Amino acid sequence: MHPFPDRAGPFLYFRGWRDGRLALAALSLLPPGETPPPVQAGGHKIAAVKLRELGEVTAWRHDFDLGATDDGYDLGDSHYPVQTDLTGDLRIAFASCNGEENGDMDRAPEERNAMWERLGRNHDRAPFALLLQGGDQIYADEATHGHPLTDGWPGDTPPDLDDAQQAEITEHLRAAFVQRYLGAMGNEAYGWLAARVPSLCVWDDHDICDGWGSLPRDRTSSTLGQTLFRVAREMYLMFQHAATEDDVATLFLDPQGRSLGWAHELPGLTLFAPDLRSERSRRHVMREAGWQTVEGLEPQGDHVMMVSSVPLLGPRLSLLEGVMLMIPKIQQYEDDLRDQWQSRAHRAEWVRMLKQMLRLRKKAPVTVLSGEIHLATRAEMGRGPTLIHQLVASGIAHRAPPQAFARSLGTLAGLGSSPIPEQKIRIHPLPGRKQRYMAERNFLVLERTGRDWQAVWHLEDSGATPALALT
Template identity: 60%
Template sequence: MTTAFADPAFGPVLYFRRHEADRLHLAALVGRPASAGTPDPLLASGGEIAPKPLGQVDGFQLWRFDFALGADDRGYRFEGREYPVITDLSSDMRIAFVSCNGEENGDLDRDAPERNAMWDRLAAEHAEQPFALMLQGGDQIYADEVTQGHDLTEDWPDYAPDTATQAQLDDLRAYLRRRFTERYLMVLSAEAYARIAAQVPSLSVWDDHDICDGWGSLADDLANSAVGQTLFDVAREMYLLFQHAATEADIPDLFTDPHGTSLGWVRYLPDLTLIGPDLRSERTRRRIMGPAGWQAFDALEPRAGQTIMVSSVPLLGPRLSLIERLLQVIPKMQHYEDDLRDQWQSRAHRAEWRRMQRAVLRLREAGPLTVVSGEIHVATRAEMLPRESLIHQLVASGISHRAPPKAYGRALGMLAYLGEAPLKEHPIRNLFLPGQKQRYISQRNYLTLDRKAGRWQAVWNLEESGRTPPLALSE
C-alpha cells in the first residue's frame, strides 16, 4: 500500500532558533515535489538566502532556509509574497499557545472548516494583534492510525510480532515515513495554520500522539520490540523534520542534550526564558524523564525575568492516583490505566513528580514562573503556593480536538476539591478560569500570553464562551 500526497506543496513555515544581539534567528521550511527542483531564494534583511535540502520522502522534498532579521526588519519575502514578522522582542509582545491539533480516529477525513475553526479564530486574532511566537505543547499531529495497513503493525498496540526480518522492518519504515508525512502535510497546509505559521515562528514539544497513543505508557515488550522501536525512530525523524526543521546534525545546536537522547530545549529572549523539557523520548511505565533529560534539566540556571515552561502533560493537577486505584477494581476499565499513567500525578510517578516540582521551584527563585500545558482536552488552571514562590499552571487543550462531554469537566472539578500537595509546604489549588464558574471547561480552546509594560497576563479563547478576562501572571 502506498500513500498519495494530493497537494504536497506547503510552506513557508517558521521556526524560532534564537534571539541574540537584537537579531531574531529563524528557519523556514518548505515542501515541494522533488520534480519541482530547487526553490527560489528567500529574501531577508537585504540578502538572498539559498535553500538547503533536508530530506525526501517518496518523491517529496523538504527544504530549509536559515536567516536572521534585525529589530528594524519587517519580515521576509518568498516566491513573490511579503511575510510580516514581529522582530522587536524587547518590549511588549504576544505569544500563542496551542496543543492537541487532531483526533485519534478519522482525522484526515474531518470536515476542514469544523476541524480548523479555532485555527481560523487564532489567525483572525493574529491579524488584529500579531503574535511574536507560537508555542506548541504536544500532539501536533495524531499519528494513531499510521500503523494501520501494514502486516507488522496492523494490530498495534495490542500486538507486535516477536520476530521480523530486516527486509520487513525496512518496508515498515518506508511505509510509516509516508504515513507520518501524510499527517504532517495535512496539518501544515491547512489554510488558517499556514497563514499563521508563515508569519509566527514556533517552538514545539512532542507528546504521545506525535508517536502513537500512550507511547511510553505501553507495555515494555511492545515499546522495546523491533516494531516498536521502528515506529519510535520514524516518529522522531518526522518530529525533527516537520516540527523543528531539523535533522540529527542540528541536534547539538537546538536541544539541551547534544546527543539527542532527550529533545528538551531552552531559549533566551529579553527578560524571558522559554523551557521545554522532553517528556516522551525516555519515558517508560516507571518514569517520565530519563537520565539524559534530567541531566539537561538540572543544569538549567535560574534567570531573572519571566520563565515560561512547556510541560506537555500538566505539572499541577488533582489526585489522579485515586482514580487509578478505582479502575483496578472495575471490570473492563483497566485499559484507561495507560491514560492515567501518562500523567505526572500517577502513583507510578509520584517521586519523580516531587523531583520536578522541586526543580521548578529552584528555577522560580530568580523570577516569576508559569507552566503551560495541553494533553487533557479541556481548559483549566492551577497554582502552587505559597504566594512568595507562586507558580501558575495554565492548561489549553485542544485547538482542534473536539471537547469531551461537559460531565467530564464537572467530574474533574469534583476531584479537584480534594486538593493535592506532593510537597507538603507547597499545596496545589485548582482554580476557576477568569469569568468561568467551573474549574475544567469542556470547550476547544487556545491560550494567549501578553507582555505589556513588562507585566504578563494570560487569556483563554474558548470556542463557545469567547475570550476570558485577563489573568495577571507577573508579581
C-alpha cells in the first residue's frame, strides 16, 4: 500500500450562486498542530475554521465568495484561479467511480490517475466552472478489513455489539475511511484540479460499502451495519462536502438529514441530485424524505440536470434477474441487479421517478447524468417535447470491464423498455461509435454556448466523441 500524505488540499466545494457571487468552501487537511493561513479572496482575508481532528490529519475549512470579476483566491504562497462568471458560456465536468473494489491503494498512481490528469489538461485549455462527482468517489469496501469483528463483513456479521466494541470498531473504520479518502484525493492530478474547480458530489454504494441498501436487511440493520453507515456518512460529509452534521440543514434539501439530496440554481441552469443511498433498502430506493425533495422541486433554469448515481434509463434487468434466480452459481450477483432502478423490486419507484422527470420536462429540457456501471453510454426516453437525455460517464479511475460484458449488455439493451406507455426508453451508441456501451475509462464534458448545451465523452483509448446536442 502506498504511503498516505500527511497534508492535502485545498479542495474546493460549490456552496451556491447568490446575487452574482460564487459561494465556496475550501477544505485543507494538515498535520495536527498546524493552522492554515487565511484565504485571500475578493479583497478580504478569511480565517480557517477547524472542523475536526481525524487521527493523523486535522480538517480545516475556509468559507468565502468570489465575484464575477475576481480571478480566484490565494492560500499561502499559491494562487488558484477559479471560473467565477457563470452567466454566459459555461463548461462543466462530470466523473464517477474514482477507484476499485480491491487493491485500489496499491495501484501505480500514474495508471490509476491517468484520466484525472487528462481532465486537468482539458481544464487548462478551457476552464470548468464546476466538477460534478456522480458517486463512488472512494471504494471503501476494504475499510472493514483488519479487525476481527469486521473482517467477515457482510457475509459474516457479528451479533449485537456492546458499547466498547462499537467504539473500537468506529475508531478502526474512521481511520480506514480517512486513509482511503487521502489516497483517492491526495494525488497530484486530482488535487491540482480540485483546488481550482469547485465540486458538487453525490454518494453511491462504494462510498459506504459494496451494495449498501441492497444487502440483506439483517446485515444493514445490524449494529455493525449501522456503525459502518454512520462512519461512512460522517466521512462523506467531511471529504465530499467539507461539512459536518451541523451543516446539513443548510446544504441539503431535507433539513433533518434523513436524505442528503441537494439542488442549486445557477444562471440558466438547475442542478439537483436525489440521495439514492441514505434511505435505501432492498424494497425501496428512497422513502418519504427523499421523495419530498424530488416532488417539491420547481426548477427556475432554462435547462435541468439531474445527477442520478445509478442510471435512471436502462435495459430490462428484470429479465436477467429472473434468470439469476434459477442459476445458483450466479445468484451472488443478484444484489448488483437489485441496486438498479430497473430491478423488479423497484419498478413502482422507477416509474414514479420517470414521471417526475416528465413533469420537469414540461418546464425545461432535462438531462440525467449517471455513473456506477464502469461503462460509457447514453439513452433517451420519449421524443420531441417529452425527450429526456441520459448521459452515463463511469470509470474515471475504475478499469473497464471486459468488452464481452459491454457487448452482452448492449444486446440486452436492444430489447428496449417502456415502463411508461408511449415513452419508450432507447439505449444508443455514443456519437461516432457503433456499440451501445463503451468499455473504456472515461469522463464527460458538458458545454453551454449561448443557451444551447452539448456533451462530449472523453474515452481513454479512442479519444473524444463528436458533440451530442442536448435539446
